[in-house]
Amino acid sequence: MKKQRKNKINRARNLAMFLVFGGMLVMYGGLLLKKFEIIMVILMLLGFVMVLASTALYFLIGLTSTKAAVVTCPNCGKETKVLGRVDLCMHCDEPLTMDPELAGKEFDEKYNKHNKRAPR
Ligand SMILES: [Zn+2]
Incomplete structure (x- = not known):
């Protein structure tokens, strides 16, 4: 399988999109299952939380984009x-x-973790 390599901001945007649509789908599922009141309430809450999370994520993307x-x-x-x-x-x-020290090195996500040095 191809390893997913995406720009972080793009990746966060994709996740936010997924959360919006996922949240709506879950809420719609809740509407379909309104016979089962408890399931409906759970799905509605879950969908609502997902949509809220995506809004928070969009906000975060906006903040980090400036940084x-x-x-x-x-x-x-x-x-x-x-x-x-x-x-x-x-x-x-x-x-x-x-980081000039990492220039030319193979791309690796772990360089983002605190103070990991590039292998020499
Ligand atoms: Zn380019």
Whole structure:
């Protein structure tokens, strides 16, 4: 299976989208099952929480986007946002780094974890 490599902001956006549609679907399921009152209430609450979570996520994306570094991707020449030490280009998924020490190294999510040094 192909490893999913996506720009963090894009990934968060996808998750937020999934939560909105998932939440609506769950609430719709609750409506269909209104004969079973308890199930309906649970599904409605769950759907509501999912939609709320997506709203919070969209808000967070908005906040982190302002903190992300805007760089021009050397691969496709478009502007992209880099979050953390390493991230992927939003347009072409080219690995980008803010840390000169990591430049040229294989992209690895773990470089984002606290103070992990690149293998030498
Ligand atoms: Zn690019």
